Amino acid sequence: MTPAMKPGVKRVGILISGRGSNMVALLEGMRAGEIPAEPAVVVSNDPGAAGLAKARAYGVATAVVPQQEFKGKGRQAHDEAVAAELDRHGVEIVCLAGYMRILSPWFVERYHGRLLNIHPALLPSFPGLHGAKQALDHGVRVTGCTVHFVDAQVDHGPIVAQAAVAVQPGDTEETLASRILEQEHRVYPLALRLLAEGRLTIEGHRVAVAGEEPGFPQAVISPDPGDPLASR
Numbered sequence: 001m002t003p004a005m006k007p008g009v010k011r012v013g014i015l016i017s018g019r020g021s022n023m024v025a026l027l028e029g030m031r032a033g034e035i036p037a038e039p040a041v042v043v044s045n046d047p048g049a050a051g052l053a054k055a056r057a058y059g060v061a062t063a064v065v066p067q068q069e070f071k072g073k074g075r076q077a078h079d080e081a082v083a084a085e086l087d088r089h090g091v092e093i094v095c096l097a098g099y100m101r102i103l104s105p106w107f108v109e110r111y112h113g114r115l116l117n118i119h120p121a122l123l124p125s126f127p128g129l130h131g132a133k134q135a136l137d138h139g140v141r142v143t144g145c146t147v148h149f150v151d152a153q154v155d156h157g158p159i160v161a162q163a164a165v166a167v168q169p170g171d172t173e174e175t176l177a178s179r180i181l182e183q184e185h186r187v188y189p190l191a192l193r194l195l196a197e198g199r200l201t202i203e204g205h206r207v208a209v210a211g212e213e214p215g216f217p218q219a220v221i222s223p224d225p226g227d228p229l230a231s232r
């Protein structure tokens, strides 16, 4: 236990590469006391990530492990340096929040069952980049976002929570992505809360949520408020 660790309160490390709006949603949820967890450190692979300044504004420690410095040394060498930062801050749970780097099997194994990612689509549909554009191009009527445990494949592991977003006539990639993002900011704190409360069990590719009852799925947000589906 690190000295700063409060009993029952999990220490969370957040990995970012960019603006960090999901990171802010998690920090807000922890600050509000809705999640029995506290932010330990925010780590970026990119020194220019705008989210770093936002983390500091919340009084959260930050670290940068620039991936350029690890060119030619292999993916795991970079991940080991990231893990060293996480260890230094006593991190128990890791949240990827727009961390645009594929993780080594070593890292994924090390944080098995305590490593979450958010993706802007209803997985297993539309993994990879540009989830909203992929949904529009495919012509789906409903898309959304997914929080999942990370496994060896990109945007693939056991699903913790999902939120649905209806595709509207006239949607562009930007309008759809921004409505999905609003739901990301709701579903990620929800998923972290369930994990920090110790309510998640991975069973194969499924995740059981302790305390869920039929008719009241706790890890689903559907549909988003203002969605025409809501009034039908």
Ligand code: GAR
Pocket (backbone or CB within 6 Å): 016, 018, 019, 020, 021, 022, 023, 097, 098, 099, 118, 119, 120, 127, 128, 129, 130, 131, 155, 181, 184
């Ligand atoms: C979010 O939309 C997140 O779902 C996505 O990157 C964005 C990061 O935004 N992640 C992926 O596409 C992972 N495959 P943020 O930096 O404002 O949180």
